[in-house]
Amino acid sequence: MVMRQPWGTQCNRLSGRRIVFVAVLVGLWGGCPLAVVRAQSRAVEVLVPKEECKVKYATLYGLGLLTPWPTAEGAAAENNPFVIGIVGGKPFPELIQELAEKRKIQERPIEIRWIEKSPQLDGCHLVYITENATSALEQAALERLKGQHVLVVGERPNPSDEYVVNFVVVDGRVRFPLNHASARSRKIVLDPRLVRSAIP
Secondary structure (H helix, E strand, O other): OOOEOOOHHHHOOOOOOOOOOOOOOOOOOOOOOOOOOOOOOOOOEOOOHHHHHHHHHHHHHHHHHOOOOOOOOOOOHHHOOEEEEEEOOOOOHHHHHHHHHHOEEOOEEEEEEEEOOHHHHOOOOEEEEOOOOOHHHHHHHHHHHOOOOOEEEEOOOOOEOOOOEEOEEEOOEEEOEEOHHHHHHOOOOOOHHHHHHOEO
16 A cells, blocks of 8 residues: 655645746757756746646656766666656657657666556656556556655655655646655655755
8 A cells, every 4th residue: 555645735835935946848849958947936837738748748857867877887878778657648748759859868868668567667767657547557656666766756636655756737837846755765866956946
């Protein structure tokens, strides 16, 4: 049984808070370099589902960039892809595939893996469990990933304590709290820029 914690109570107290948001979106689809943007008392507006997906996909990319990842001893970066597993499917898959084709994470090519069964999670560095994942698939994925050095991202109103990052949409804006206890248990080092950009 995966225990849950009241992350949702944080999300109800966001109005008026000053936050720093890592906007990993600037130029990602326009050929410009990645930019990290400081924004106070605001975040990226999400007007339509496609734009929401862009924000979330780009933030996954930013999470990968800002997190240290070990490389297999003796393995060249180009032969050691950074694997992002997406559990439960997500609209506009072409957006993240395009991002993966054009960008790298710490000199590694990006591999997008669409997860239908939990054994496919083996070898993933970052796993995004979407709102479309069934409860059974979410449970199986979290059990498979328990204690592993994997950055687990969700988008649940009452997320499991196994998640490190959880997307929330508040007033049409994508934001995210961090679960520091989960990060520590997974030996994930949270970059200070990421910590400053998260919901307190």
